[in-house]
Amino acid sequence: MEFKAPAETNLFDTAKIVGKSTPRIDGPLKTTGTAPYAYERHDVVANQAYGYVLGSAIAKGRITSMDVSEALAAPGVITVVTSPDSDIPGISSMNNARLFGGSEIAHYHQAIACVVAETFEQARSAAALIRTKYDREQGRFDFPALAPGAPLAKGRGGKPDEASLGDFDGAFAASAVKLDATYTTPDESHAMMEPHATIAAWEGDQLTLWTSNQMIAWGKKSMGEALGIDPENIRLDSPYIGGGFGGKLFIRADVLVAALAAKAAKRPVKVALQRPLMANNTTHRHATIQRIRIGAQTDGKITAIAHENWSGNINGEDGENGTLQTPVLYAGANRKTANYIATLDLPEGNAMRAPGEAPGHMALEVAMDELAEKLGIDPIELRIRNEPTSVPSKPEKRFSDRNLVRCLREGSQRFGWSDRQAEPGKVRDGQWLVGMGVAAGYRAAPTMKSAARVRLDGSGKVIVETDMTDIGTGSYTIIAQTAAETMGVSLDRVVVTLGDSRFPASSGSGGQWGAASSTAGVYAACVNLRRAIGEKMGFNGDDAVFADGRIRTGNQVVDLADAGSLSADGEITFGEFKRGYDVGTYAAHFAEVAVNAYTGEARIRRMLAVCDAGRILNPLSARSQVIGAMVMAAGAALMEELAVDKRFGLFINHDLAGYEVPVHADITRQDVVFLDTLDPIISPMKAKGVGELGICGPGAAIANAIYNATGVRVRDYPITLDKYFEKLPTIA
Amino acid sequence: MKSFTYERAKTPAEAAGSVAKASGAKFLAGGTNLLDLMKLEIETPTHLVDVQDIGLDTIEKTKDGGLRIGALVTNTALASDQRIRRDYGVLSRAIVAGASGQLRNKATTAGNLLQRTRCPYFYDTNMACNKRQPGSGCAAIQGYSRQLGVIGTSDSCIATYPGDMAIALRVLDATIATVKPDGATRTIAMADFHRLPGDTPQFDTVLERGELITHVDLPRPIGGQHVYRKVRDRASYAFALVSVAAVIQPDGKVRAAFGGMAPKPWRVEAGEAGLHEDPAAAMETIFSGARPTEDNAFKIPLAQRALASAVAQTRS
Amino acid sequence: MNGKGELAVSRRGVIVGGTSAVALASLPASGQERAQAQPSASMPPAAMPVAFEVNGAPVELTLDTRTTLLDALREHLKLTGTKKGCDHGQCGACTVIVNGQRINSCLSLAVQHQGDTVKTIEGLGTPANLHPMQAAFIKHDGYQCGYCTPGQICSAVAVLDEIKAGVPSHAQDDITAKPRVTSDELRERMSGNICRCGAYSNIAEAILETAGAKA
Numbered sequence A: 001m002e003f004k005a006p007a008e009t010n011l012f013d014t015a016k017i018v019g020k021s022t023p024r025i026d027g028p029l030k031t032t033g034t035a036p037y038a039y040e041r042h043d044v045v046a047n048q049a050y051g052y053v054l055g056s057a058i059a060k061g062r063i064t065s066m067d068v069s070e071a072l073a074a075p076g077v078i079t080v081v082t083s084p085d086s087d088i089p090g091i092s093s094m095n096n097a098r099l100f101g102g103s104e105i106a107h108y109h110q111a112i113a114c115v116v117a118e119t120f121e122q123a124r125s126a127a128a129l130i131r132t133k134y135d136r137e138q139g140r141f142d143f144p145a146l147a148p149g150a151p152l153a154k155g156r157g158g159k160p161d162e163a164s165l166g167d168f169d170g171a172f173a174a175s176a177v178k179l180d181a182t183y184t185t186p187d188e189s190h191a192m193m194e195p196h197a198t199i200a201a202w203e204g205d206q207l208t209l210w211t212s213n214q215m216i217a218w219g220k221k222s223m224g225e226a227l228g229i230d231p232e233n234i235r236l237d238s239p240y241i242g243g244g245f246g247g248k249l250f251i252r253a254d255v256l257v258a259a260l261a262a263k264a265a266k267r268p269v270k271v272a273l274q275r276p277l278m279a280n281n282t283t284h285r286h287a288t289i290q291r292i293r294i295g296a297q298t299d300g301k302i303t304a305i306a307h308e309n310w311s312g313n314i315n316g317e318d319g320e321n322g323t324l325q326t327p328v329l330y331a332g333a334n335r336k337t338a339n340y341i342a343t344l345d346l347p348e349g350n351a352m353r354a355p356g357e358a359p360g361h362m363a364l365e366v367a368m369d370e371l372a373e374k375l376g377i378d379p380i381e382l383r384i385r386n387e388p389t390s391v392p393s394k395p396e397k398r399f400s401d402r403n404l405v406r407c408l409r410e411g412s413q414r415f416g417w418s419d420r421q422a423e424p425g426k427v428r429d430g431q432w433l434v435g436m437g438v439a440a441g442y443r444a445a446p447t448m449k450s451a452a453r454v455r456l457d458g459s460g461k462v463i464v465e466t467d468m469t470d471i472g473t474g475s476y477t478i479i480a481q482t483a484a485e486t487m488g489v490s491l492d493r494v495v496v497t498l499g500d501s502r503f504p505a506s507s508g509s510g511g512q513w514g515a516a517s518s519t520a521g522v523y524a525a526c527v528n529l530r531r532a533i534g535e536k537m538g539f540n541g542d543d544a545v546f547a548d549g550r551i552r553t554g555n556q557v558v559d560l561a562d563a564g565s566l567s568a569d570g571e572i573t574f575g576e577f578k579r580g581y582d583v584g585t586y587a588a589h590f591a592e593v594a595v596n597a598y599t600g601e602a603r604i605r606r607m608l609a610v611c612d613a614g615r616i617l618n619p620l621s622a623r624s625q626v627i628g629a630m631v632m633a634a635g636a637a638l639m640e641e642l643a644v645d646k647r648f649g650l651f652i653n654h655d656l657a658g659y660e661v662p663v664h665a666d667i668t669r670q671d672v673v674f675l676d677t678l679d680p681i682i683s684p685m686k687a688k689g690v691g692e693l694g695i696c697g698p699g700a701a702i703a704n705a706i707y708n709a710t711g712v713r714v715r716d717y718p719i720t721l722d723k724y725f726e727k728l729p730t731i732a
Numbered sequence B: 001m002k003s004f005t006y007e008r009a010k011t012p013a014e015a016a017g018s019v020a021k022a023s024g025a026k027f028l029a030g031g032t033n034l035l036d037l038m039k040l041e042i043e044t045p046t047h048l049v050d051v052q053d054i055g056l057d058t059i060e061k062t063k064d065g066g067l068r069i070g071a072l073v074t075n076t077a078l079a080s081d082q083r084i085r086r087d088y089g090v091l092s093r094a095i096v097a098g099a100s101g102q103l104r105n106k107a108t109t110a111g112n113l114l115q116r117t118r119c120p121y122f123y124d125t126n127m128a129c130n131k132r133q134p135g136s137g138c139a140a141i142q143g144y145s146r147q148l149g150v151i152g153t154s155d156s157c158i159a160t161y162p163g164d165m166a167i168a169l170r171v172l173d174a175t176i177a178t179v180k181p182d183g184a185t186r187t188i189a190m191a192d193f194h195r196l197p198g199d200t201p202q203f204d205t206v207l208e209r210g211e212l213i214t215h216v217d218l219p220r221p222i223g224g225q226h227v228y229r230k231v232r233d234r235a236s237y238a239f240a241l242v243s244v245a246a247v248i249q250p251d252g253k254v255r256a257a258f259g260g261m262a263p264k265p266w267r268v269e270a271g272e273a274g275l276h277e278d279p280a281a282a283m284e285t286i287f288s289g290a291r292p293t294e295d296n297a298f299k300i301p302l303a304q305r306a307l308a309s310a311v312a313q314t315r316s
Numbered sequence C: 001m002n003g004k005g006e007l008a009v010s011r012r013g014v015i016v017g018g019t020s021a022v023a024l025a026s027l028p029a030s031g032q033e034r035a036q037a038q039p040s041a042s043m044p045p046a047a048m049p050v051a052f053e054v055n056g057a058p059v060e061l062t063l064d065t066r067t068t069l070l071d072a073l074r075e076h077l078k079l080t081g082t083k084k085g086c087d088h089g090q091c092g093a094c095t096v097i098v099n100g101q102r103i104n105s106c107l108s109l110a111v112q113h114q115g116d117t118v119k120t121i122e123g124l125g126t127p128a129n130l131h132p133m134q135a136a137f138i139k140h141d142g143y144q145c146g147y148c149t150p151g152q153i154c155s156a157v158a159v160l161d162e163i164k165a166g167v168p169s170h171a172q173d174d175i176t177a178k179p180r181v182t183s184d185e186l187r188e189r190m191s192g193n194i195c196r197c198g199a200y201s202n203i204a205e206a207i208l209e210t211a212g213a214k215a
C-alpha cells in the first residue's frame, strides 16, 4: 500500500480500540519475569556455552602479540577467539568503527577476544589470563582542543553540512538586541538496563542469533557484511529488548563474537557485554559545542539566527548535529546553520535518543531564555511571537500540522506559569531557591516503509507477524490495537509476534518512526487480509464491515472464524507528496527546580510536557514514552557525563556507579498532556511518534528553571553543583 | 574472578585463625564490596572465610552507658535500632544516606568500614594504581579526579575513603574492637583506624592480616542535634562528593567530621572548637595543608557550605 | 608492551614519551602483569554443594564457589525472571527477597545462602495469577522495556514491608519517627532500582496504590 495522498476520514477516526488507553499486552509477561530476553533463552537451543569478552587496554595502536595458551589451558575453557586471528570484515556499513577482527586498535575496550567455557565463571577467569602486548600510539582525545580546526561535516549527498538564508551577518549586526552564547554538552551513555547480549548457534552454514537489537532487517544485513556471508543464511530473533535508546540500532561486538565463538566452539555460545565494557566498547552520544547567535528587534521578532555545532567521531563522520531543530523552530528571515566534525580516537559515537535534537534543544532553548531576559519579554511570549507560518529555512515548505503555540499556552495555564517571578533568585523555600523554566520542543516525525503478515488461524484469532521490535515503546500493544480495530475483533483475539527476521521487514524501532510506520504496515497487511477474505468468501473486502468478530456485507453476516485459515502480507510505503511538508512533533516543556542555596544541589520538583503528535495510538504507553524521555533529559541536564581521560583516551567512569543516571529520588511529579491533533500527512493512522519528542526540551527547561531559581547561568552540561554553587546568592 | 575455596567459620577465633592460616585468605561478610572487586580481579583471594555464623550480630549496652555493635550487624539493623536513632542519630542518618536499601540489608558494620575506594582508576585494571598494584603508579593524578581526595593524600594516591557510616562513627568517637589470630584483642580509635596513603596506599587501615573486627563501640551518648549532610550529584544511591557528620550542642558548639575529602573520615578536633564562632577560620584550620586538584578544589568551599547547611537545618 | 620495562611508569602518573609507541602515561598495569604476579591463577575451580529454598521449593545444587546467587538462579535453576543489569550492585535489576529482605543477588555468592529462603519474581505471581504489585505495575504502566521490572517489583514488595517494620530512610525529617508510606519515602527507598526507561513516576503510583495509599 502506498500512502500517496493525505489521509482522509477513515476507520481510525471512529476507532474503538486505537487511541484508547490500553495496558500493554506484554505486561503480564514482563511483570512476572517470563518475557524472555536475549541471554535468557535456555529453551531455544541445547548445549549453550558461555562467552566472555575481553576489551582492549589501549585506545589507539595495535596488538603486537596475544598469548592465549594459559587461558586455553584453564579449567572449562573450550576455545578462545581473538581479533588478530579473525580475518572477517568485522564491520558493517552502519558501524563507524570495526567491531572485531585484525590487530588495529581504534578505541578503548574494543573487543579483542572472546573466551568460551562451560560456565560463565570459567570464561570470566580465563579471560584474565590472556596476555596481550600492544604498540601504543598517540591518539586524538581532546575534543575541545580539536574542535576549532574541525571541518564541516558531510551533509546530504556528501555536500558540506551548512545552510543559510538571507544575510545573517548583516542582519545580526543591525539587530537591536543580540545574543551570542556558546554551550557544551558532554558525551553520554545509553546505559540501557539490558546489556547487549546474544546467543549464537550454527547449523551448517545457517546462523541463528537470539539477540537484543532494535532493527532486525538492518541487523541481518549488517551481520552478513561483518561476517562476510550471505545474509540470507542469518536469522535474528529479538522478541524482547531491555532498552536500546539507539544503542541497539546497529550490531555490536556481542553478536559478532558470539557468532565467531559459536563457530569455533562448534556449539551454541551466549555472550553478554559486561557492564564495565559497555561505555567504551559500544556507542555513545557525542559531546557537542554549540554557538548560537540570535538577533532580535525590541518587540522580540527574530531577525537573525545562527546555530553552529561541533562534535567529533572516530571516523570523522556521523556526528551529533545539534542544529537539527533550528531551521524549523523559530521564524527569522536571515539564518545560518553549520555542522562541523572533528576526527577523534575515542569510542564510536552514534545515535542516541533524538540524536542531534536532544543536545540541540539544550542549547537553543536556553539561548531563547537568555534572549527573552535581554528583551524583557516572557519566554513563552517570545516563542509565540516567533511562530513561523511555513518552514523558516525553506519558506516554500509547509508544516503538515503544527500546534506549538497551543502547547505553550495550554502548558502555561496548567503549570501555573503566571506565578513565575521573572526576576531570578526571588523565590525561597527554606534553604531552597525555587525557579521555573520552559522550553519548546521539536522532533521530526519520519516514516519508513514497513511490512507485516496478518493471519487468521481459523478460530477467529488474528495473528500478526512482523520483524518490528518493542524496546519498551509499546509496539506489541499498538500493533494489536491496530489489527483488532482493522479486523474488527477484540484485543484479546489478537496475537502479536515480533522481532523475528523470518517475518516481513518492518520499519524497526528508531528515530521515533516506529509507532507511525509499523502500525501503518500492519494496517496495510490487514487491508490485504480483508480483501483475501472477501475473495475467498465472495464479497468485496474493502466494502465489508469488520466488527465484533463478524463481517457484514450487504445484509449478509458471517463470523470471522468462518473465513478459516488465511494469511496476507502487506507493506506501507510513503509517497513523494510528503516532501512538500515538514512533518514534525511539537511540545512545550516545563520544569520547576529547587536549588539548595548553600550547596547548589538541584532537585526537580515537577515537570510537565504538553505534546502535539497527532493521534495518540495508546495514551497510556505514549505517556510512558514521554515521561521516560523526560527522565533521560533530566539526567542529561543534571548529572550524565562520560568523563574523558584525555591522556589515555577513554571514558573512565564506565559503570553505573560512575556514570550516574537519574534514580527514583530524582524524579517527582511528571505530567503529560497530549493535544487532540491529527496529522493527515504522516500516515493513514494520522499518528506520530513521541518517544524522542519527550527528550527534546526538558533539559533546557530544567536549565532555565535553575537560572530562574538562582540567577546563575551555566552553559556547560551537565549542570552539576560544582559549576555554580560559589556564585549563589549569599544566605542571610 | 579467581577460584577460591570457601568455608564458614563458627566463632570469631576460628575465623581469624582460618584467615591467618591460608595465604590469600579473606573474610567474607555481606560480600557487597569484596565480590564486586573480585569480579574485576582487583581482589583475588584464594580462600574465603564466611563470617555470617560467628555471632556478633547484636547491639548491646555497655557498662559505661554506650553501645557495643557487633561487627556483623547489618547496616539496616544498625540504622533501625531505636537506641541508635534516639541517641546517635547521626549514625542512623549516615547509614541511610549510603548505598541502597538492598545493599544496606546485606552490608555489615565491619564490611562497611572496610569498603575500598571508589577511585575510577582503581576500578579499571588497565590503569596504573598504586593501591591496587603497589609501585605501578597512580593514573588518577592528573587524570579525572573530581571525586577524589583533597587532603591527607600523597604523591602515591589521592583516593578517598568513600563510605558514610564511618564519618558518623568518627564524629561520635567510636572505637573498633578486634581479635587477632593469636587471640589477642585490641581497641582502635576511629581516628586511627583508616591510614593515610603515604608510600603504601595498598593498606587502607591499620588492621593486620587475619585481624577480625568483632565490634564497634560507641561511648555514652553526647546529646546535641545530630545531622548528616550528604552532597551528591543525584538524590540517592550515589557516593558523596562531600558529606558532613555533625553534632551541634545547645550552646552552639559543633563537632564535625567530613566525608568525600580524604582517605579517612576527616576530623580535626583542634579546628572544631572555632566552628560555631568563626566557621571560615575554623574550616581553614581543618583543611590546612589540603592539596586539591583542579577537578576537586570545589570540595573545600563545598564542605564549608555543607556544614553551614547542616547547622541551618538544625535551627529550622 | 613488554611488561613494565618498556613504558616506564611515573609516580606522577604521566610521563613524556618516545616516538612511535608514545608513552602517554603509566600504561596499563595490564592483566598480563597481574597474571604473572600471581602464578596461583589457575587453581582448579572449587565446587561445593548448597541447598536453599526458592519460591517454596527446596533446591540442591553443586556449584563453583564463584557462582553468584543471581547466576545460580538464572543459569542453573533457569529462573531468568531475575535480571542481570550490571553484575556489580549498581542497578538493582537482580533484586530478590532472601529471608524476607531484599538484596542484590549479583553481590552474593550462592554458597552464602545455605539454608536460606529465596523469593524471586516468579514466586510472587504468574501471568494467570498476578501478585497485586504486578497487577498495579500493569495498570499504571510502571515499566517499558521490562528489564528492570522484576527487580522493581521485588523491591517494591519488600519496601512496603520495611516501612511496616519501621526501617528508617533518608527521606525522613525525624529519624526517630515511624516511617509512613508517602511518595517521597517510596522514591527514596526505591532508588536502588534504576529504570533507564524512566518509568519512575508510574512505579511510584503503582506502589502507592498497592499500599492502599493515595498519591
Ligand SMILES: Cc1cc2nc3c(=O)[nH]c(=O)nc-3n(C[C@H](O)[C@H](O)[C@H](O)COP(=O)(O)OP(=O)(O)OC[C@H]3O[C@@H](n4cnc5c(N)ncnc54)[C@H](O)[C@@H]3O)c2cc1C
Binding pocket: A657, B026, B027, B028, B029, B030, B031, B032, B033, B034, B035, B036, B051, B071, B097, B098, B099, B100, B103, B106, B107, B108, B109, B110, B111, B112, B113, B114, B115, B162, B163, B164, B165, B211, B212, B213, B214, B237, B238, B239, B240, C088, C089, C090, C091
Ligand atoms: C553501587 C554501590 C553503591 C554504594 N554506595 C555507598 C554509599 O553511598 N555509602 C557507603 O557508605 N557505602 C556504599 N556502598 C558500599 C557498601 O556500603 C559496602 O559494600 C558494604 O558496606 C560492605 O559491607 P559488606 O559486609 O558487604 O562487606 P564485604 O564485601 O563482605 O567485605 C568488605 C571487606 O571487609 C572485610 N571484612 C568483612 N568483615 C570483616 C571483619 N569482621 N573483620 C575484618 N575484615 C572484615 C572483607 O574481607 C573485605 O575485605 C555502595 C556499594 C555499592 C555496590
Ligand code: SF4
Binding pocket: B117, B119, B120, B121, B122, B128, B129, B130, B131, B132, B137, B138, B139, B140, B141, B148, B156, B157, B158, B159, B201
Ligand atoms: S588515586 Fe589511589 S586508588 Fe586511585 S589510581 Fe591513584 S593510587 Fe589508585
Ligand code: FES
Binding pocket: C083, C084, C085, C086, C087, C088, C089, C090, C091, C092, C093, C094, C095, C104, C105, C106, C107
Ligand atoms: S545486576 Fe545486581 S545490581 Fe545490577
Ligand code: FES
Binding pocket: A193, A242, A243, A472, C142, C143, C144, C145, C146, C147, C148, C149, C194, C195, C196, C197, C198, C199
Ligand atoms: S522498564 Fe526499561 S529499564 Fe525500567
